Amino acid sequence: MRRQKPMSFDELLLDLQGKKTIQEDPNHVSLDQLFNVSFMNKHTRFNSFEEFIEQGNFQVKTYEDIDNIPDELFDRHVDRQTDFANWKSMLDTANTEYAGKK
Numbered sequence: 001m002r003r004q005k006p007m008s009f010d011e012l013l014l015d016l017q018g019k020k021t022i023q024e025d026p027n028h029v030s031l032d033q034l035f036n037v038s039f040m041n042k043h044t045r046f047n048s049f050e051e052f053i054e055q056g057n058f059q060v061k062t063y064e065d066i067d068n069i070p071d072e073l074f075d076r077h078v079d080r081q082t083d084f085a086n087w088k089s090m091l092d093t094a095n096t097e098y099a100g101k102k
Helices: 009-016 037-043 049-055 063-067 071-081 087-101
Strands: none
Touching: 009 049, 009 087, 037 049, 037 087, 049 071, 071 087
């Protein structure tokens, strides 16, 4: 069994926008799969990753918007709104939990 490649933050936000970053790639994990309702309810007070992004007042309309979100700002949002200290730990846990369910 092949292990899922962790999604980068850029890939996650593109997926959130409905843009496909990897066409027909069996290793691509969608946001809905990675940050599913169970994960979000377990680690946050939100039902979806989209709600979590909206709560932080992040405006993501284009690919360039992703690069404009300061890491420190997003880490602070993750720290306040989730069980995690920063974005990397949230993403790593989501990837680990997803891989464990396969």
